[in-house]
Amino acid sequence: MIIPITKPFFDEEELKAAQLPLESGWVVQGKFVKEFEDKFSAFTGARFSIATTSCSTAMHVAVTALDLKPGDEVIVPAFTWVSTANVVEYMHAKPIFCDIDLRTFNIDTSRIEQLITPQTVGIIPVHLFGLCADMGPILEIAKKHKLWVLEDAACGFGASYHGRHAGTFGEMGCFSFHPRKSITTGEGGMITTALPEFDRLSRIFRDHGASRTDFDREFMKSSFLLADFNHLGYNYRLTDIQGALGCAQMKKAEWILAERSRRARVYDETLANVEWVETPVVADGYVHGYQAYVCLFRPEEPILGNVAHMNRKRNELMARLETKGIATRQGTHAPVIQGYYAEKYGLRPEQFPNAYLADRLSLTIPLYVQMTEAEQALVVSELQKTYS
Numbered sequence: 001m002i003i004p005i006t007k008p009f010f011d012e013e014e015l016k017a018a019q020l021p022l023e024s025g026w027v028v029q030g031k032f033v034k035e036f037e038d039k040f041s042a043f044t045g046a047r048f049s050i051a052t053t054s055c056s057t058a059m060h061v062a063v064t065a066l067d068l069k070p071g072d073e074v075i076v077p078a079f080t081w082v083s084t085a086n087v088v089e090y091m092h093a094k095p096i097f098c099d100i101d102l103r104t105f106n107i108d109t110s111r112i113e114q115l116i117t118p119q120t121v122g123i124i125p126v127h128l129f130g131l132c133a134d135m136g137p138i139l140e141i142a143k144k145h146k147l148w149v150l151e152d153a154a155c156g157f158g159a160s161y162h163g164r165h166a167g168t169f170g171e172m173g174c175f176s177f178h179p180r181k182s183i184t185t186g187e188g189g190m191i192t193t194a195l196p197e198f199d200r201l202s203r204i205f206r207d208h209g210a211s212r213t214d215f216d217r218e219f220m221k222s223s224f225l226l227a228d229f230n231h232l233g234y235n236y237r238l239t240d241i242q243g244a245l246g247c248a249q250m251k252k253a254e255w256i257l258a259e260r261s262r263r264a265r266v267y268d269e270t271l272a273n274v275e276w277v278e279t280p281v282v283a284d285g286y287v288h289g290y291q292a293y294v295c296l297f298r299p300e301e302p303i304l305g306n307v308a309h310m311n312r313k314r315n316e317l318m319a320r321l322e323t324k325g326i327a328t329r330q331g332t333h334a335p336v337i338q339g340y341y342a343e344k345y346g347l348r349p350e351q352f353p354n355a356y357l358a359d360r361l362s363l364t365i366p367l368y369v370q371m372t373e374a375e376q377a378l379v380v381s382e383l384q385k386t387y388s
């Protein structure tokens with residue numbers, strides 16, 4: 001038996017949906033992308049939703065709309081997927097890494113203010129694995145220092161903080177529909193914003209800088225004339241095939257999230273007495289979206305002094321689970337120890353102890369809607385066995 005880390009959930013609805021644009025002949029960004037955007041806004045409560053080809057390209061569009069300039073500094077967590085920092089680099093600005101809280105894997109808000117300099121223009125909090133960053137203090141700091149907030153909500157679908165959905169707190173938010181996420185369009189992303197100007201600019205930047213989309217032109221008089229191009233844009237348009245898939249996924253989004261969260265609760269309960277594994281913490285006021293179920297492997301109190309030894313043990317455990325047909329992964333990585341950032345900025349793991357510990361000790365276990373009780377029971381029993 002092979003138990004994957006995750007599996008997208010598709011049924012007849014997706015198969016039919018993908019056919020519609022093929023039958024119509026309009027396969028690039030068109031009415032299904034628009035419908036997906038509308039459904040996404042209705043679900044999240046975002047005023048505007050703008051689809052793109054991925055969360056990384058969504059964030060690239062967002063920092064362009066936010067007018068990030070060379071030399072500007074942006075605060076990002078030190079434990080996140082590398083693209084959170086990459087989009088800052090694309091603009092020749094500088095990511096300033098902030099250590100995380102090891103209990104939540106999210107940015108440690110008590111460390112943000114000390115990183116602010118006259119060059120700081122924004123903060124990119126990440127709602128990692130489906131748990132919102134602590135947005136209250138982040139928004140307060142941003143307001144006090146006149147910084148923008150761009151939420152990296154790649155994993156944030158279905159996550160909320162004090163009743164509000166991820167991606168609706170900052171100036172802009174960005175989501176991912178990669179197959180590792182709860183709903184997927186293959187690749188895909190979404191920008192959310194409440195501000196009409198960022199909505200307008202995002203639509204322009206994702207589409208080569210065009211003042212009008214091909215789809216709109218198609219139904220206008222004089223459709224033979226091209227749009228005006230007054231901005232430097234990109235081609236980050238989602239196809240209508242993906243848009244149609246997104247619409248089908250949105251129809252079952254509530255159910256997918258509920259099924260994932262039901263399985264997460266089974267893990268919470270059955271792993272509660274496994275001392276060496278710390279399951280995700282969900283404080284009052286948070287709804288976890290469970291993009292992934294990421295634990296901390298901690299047979300001992302995690303400190304830099306014992307991390308190498310515990311990392312070896314974690315990797316041995318992951319290898320053993322693999323031999324049992326159970327897939328696991330490290331949660332995500334710490335960009336600060338990746339060659340590009342470590343070398344360019346002379347960063348060392350000791351500067352970001354919690355991000356480093358999370359990189360070395362996080363453990364994602366399988367979670368997906370089709371996961372049977374027997375499969376989940378096997379994962380649990382193997383985890384219990386190994387260190388009991």
Ligand SMILES: Cc1ncc(COP(=O)(O)O)c(C=O)c1O
Pocket residue numbers: 053054055056057080081083084126128152154155175176177178180188189332
């Ligand atoms: C926190 C975070 N940000 C950004 C991304 C990038 O998303 P995409 O693959 O859609 O570009 C990911 C992807 O896993 C992520 O986990």
